[in-house]
Amino acid sequence: MIRSGRTLTHDQQHSCDLVIVGTGAGGGMLMAEAARAGLRVMALEEGHHLQARDFNQREREMIELLFQEAGARATEDGSVTVLGGRGLGGSTLHNTNLCKRAPAVVLEHWAEALGLDGWRPAALGPDFAAVEEQLHVSTIEPERVNANNQVLLRGMQALGWRGGLLQHNRRGCAASGFCELGCTFDAKENVVKVLVPEALAHGAEVWCECRVERVLLEQGRAVGVVARALGEDDRGPTLTVRARAVALAGSAIGSAALALRSGLPDPHDLVGKNLHLHPGAAVAGRFDVPIEGWMGIPQSVECTEWIDYLPGSPRRIWIVPAFAHPIGFAAMLPGFGAAHMRQLRHYRQVAVLVAMLHDESAGRVTVDRSGRAKIRYRLGDADARALGDGIAACARLLLAGGAREVWSPYGAKQPIRTDREAQALARAVRPLAPPLTAAHPMGTLPMAVDPRRGVSDGEGRWHGVPGLYVADGSLFPTSLGGPPQISIYTVGRRVARTVAGDLSR
Ligand SMILES: Cc1cc2nc3c(=O)[nH]c(=O)nc-3n(C[C@H](O)[C@H](O)[C@H](O)COP(=O)(O)OP(=O)(O)OC[C@H]3O[C@@H](n4cnc5c(N)ncnc54)[C@H](O)[C@@H]3O)c2cc1C
Numbered sequence: 408m409i410r411s412g413r414t415l416t417h418d419q420q421h422s423c424d425l426v427i428v429g430t431g432a433g434g435g436m437l438m439a440e441a442a443r444a445g446l447r448v449m450a451l452e453e454g455h456h457l458q459a460r461d462f463n464q465r466e467r468e469m470i471e472l473l474f475q476e477a478g479a480r481a482t483e484d485g486s487v488t489v490l491g492g493r494g495l496g497g498s499t500l501h502n503t504n505l506c507k508r509a510p511a512v513v514l515e516h517w518a519e520a521l522g523l524d525g526w527r528p529a530a531l532g533p534d535f536a537a538v539e540e541q542l543h544v545s546t547i548e549p550e551r552v553n554a555n556n557q558v559l560l561r562g563m564q565a566l567g568w569r570g571g572l573l574q575h576n577r578r579g580c581a582a583s584g585f586c587e588l589g590c591t592f593d594a595k596e597n598v599v600k601v602l603v604p605e606a607l608a609h610g611a612e613v614w615c616e617c618r619v620e621r622v623l624l625e626q627g628r629a630v631g632v633v634a635r636a637l638g639e640d641d642r643g644p645t646l647t648v649r650a651r652a653v654a655l656a657g658s659a660i661g662s663a664a665l666a667l668r669s670g671l672p673d674p675h676d677l678v679g680k681n682l683h684l685h686p687g688a689a690v691a692g693r694f695d696v697p698i699e700g701w702m703g704i705p706q707s708v709e710c711t712e713w714i715d716y717l718p719g720s721p722r723r724i725w726i727v728p729a730f731a732h733p734i735g736f737a738a739m740l741p742g743f744g745a746a747h748m749r750q751l752r753h754y755r756q757v758a759v760l761v762a763m764l765h766d767e768s769a770g771r772v773t774v775d776r777s778g779r780a781k782i783r784y785r786l787g788d789a790d791a792r793a794l795g796d797g798i799a800a801c802a803r804l805l806l807a808g809g810a811r812e813v814w815s816p817y818g819a820k821q822p823i824r825t826d827r828e829a830q831a832l833a834r835a836v837r838p839l840a841p842p843l844t845a846a847h848p849m850g851t852l853p854m855a856v857d858p859r860r861g862v863s864d865g866e867g868r869w870h871g872v873p874g875l876y877v878a879d880g881s882l883f884p885t886s887l888g889g890p891p892q893i894s895i896y897t898v899g900r901r902v903a904r905t906v907a908g909d910l911s912r
């Protein structure tokens with residue numbers, strides 16, 4: 408059953424085996440798998456229950472509805488916009504559906520450095536495969552590559568760089584191009600479409616419009632949560648859920664904030680630190696012919712020439728197309744006033760690529776007095792250099808793909824018309840130079856076998872607090888360097904197994 412906090416007229420208390428905070432990739436999968444394993448599951452979600460008919464493709468309305476802080480969440484210094492979802496399904500409601508397993512090099516590093524042997528690629532393989540089957544993951548057909556993505560393909564071919572087609576979890580896709588505003592055609596094989604029905608069929612109960620304010624601890628054990636029903640004024644009745652197990656799945660920002668608000672045990676001062684974001688910089692190219700990048704599947708091709716995933720490597724950039732609807736596009740373009748307007752008039756003829764950083768810089772989530780999450784993040788020198796290389800690589804790809812000129816938010820020389828000028832962009836990024844955008848927060852409650860190095864163990868159990876689990880992207884000890892949803896869904900699946908096993912003892 409899906410219920411709404413808005414229907415609560417007075418404080419209520421419920422009980423179950425497992426209460427889950429947040430219903431994104433991690434929480435959604437945990438909910439379905441734990442219910443299937445026979446546990447009585449309740450999931451609490453602060454956002455709304457939205458369905459295909461609610462997505463009206465209007466940018467201003469949908470961003471406000473679907474994103475945390477109405478899409479305006481950013482680091483304290485404003486240098487990085489941090490996008491995250493809000494609603495039943497979390498960020499899977501409006502993500503761009505790319506599916507890629509965590510790179511083997513990254514997983515091997517976790518095993519070697521942190522003792523996470525259960526995360527070696529061979530050990531994870533069956534879980535990855537099961538998740539991919541459940542979410543109907545397939546390779547995007549070449550004929551569905553839109554003009555923006557074709558530019559990247561042409562650029563890679565001309566420069567002889569590595570890359571190719573991506574995989575996605577869509578079925579019945581009308582190629583409308585509105586993925587980040589929610590899918591009117593219900594083509595996303597995501598939490599709401601696949602996992603919520605599964606969970607409900609096995610008796611799970613979902614409460615939307617309920618924000619969990621704190622986790623309840625008794626004698627050192629997690630025993631439930633207290634949530635606030637979100638109505639007109641956010642001061643609604645409380646919903647207390649007593650449970651044998653509590654799982655945090657509110658994303659790397661939301662889970663860390665909840666842990667801090669609740670004062671969860673943190674003897675080694677780790678909670679909220681180690682925030683990785685995959686910050687990305689967009690670079691635009693103007694063509695003589697129409698691109699109309701807003702039409703079609705937004706991202707279907709990747710360039711992997713500039714990433715090798717090795718710790719400490721200078722090559723840590725993943726490149727994908729990233730077209731935006733008009734408001735996002737205007738925000739992404741450099742310049743002001745009349746010059747800005749002149750660029751906007753070329754909307755139809757522009758292709759956009761983004762250089763996304765496999766970041767080694769670590770930020771921090773804290774909370775203010777009201778318990779609201781605050782994000783601190785500063786690019787280190789090595790990351791700024793890597794990002795500079797990525798921006799230059801995007802500019803080169805656009806020119807090699809046929810762009811007449813390139814507009815970059817970095818570098819004094821604009822527009823860029825030659826490969827030589829494009830290469831010079833590599834030196835244009837300084838730490839803190841805005842604007843960067845991030846959509847993959849992770850790492851704030853990292854796992855490690857040794858409690859001095861990680862908040863949770865390799866199976867998502869909070870070290871030293873029986874009954875408490877983490878089941879979202881917070882668990883990753885480093886950045887992944889690519890789209891994280893498949894790995895986070897896999898976290899949900901593994902934590903479900905752990906909780907079911909622990910509760911059966
Ligand atoms: C625009 C965009 C595009 C993306 N595209 C891709 C892509 O193509 N491929 C890919 O792999 N990844 C993509 N991602 C990232 C991916 O969707 C996320 O990494 C993933 O969904 C994160 O899963 P999660 O479980 O950690 O958290 P989320 O999916 O963010 O879910 C967390 C949920 O918890 C809720 N919550 C938080 N705190 C509380 C609380 N206290 N009480 C109740 N509820 C709470 C939130 O409202 C939210 O619904 C994209 C992300 C964005 C923003």
Ligand code: SF4
Binds near residue numbers: 580584586591595
């Ligand atoms: S491109 Fe496909 S998945 Fe994206 S919104 Fe359109 S129909 Fe839905």
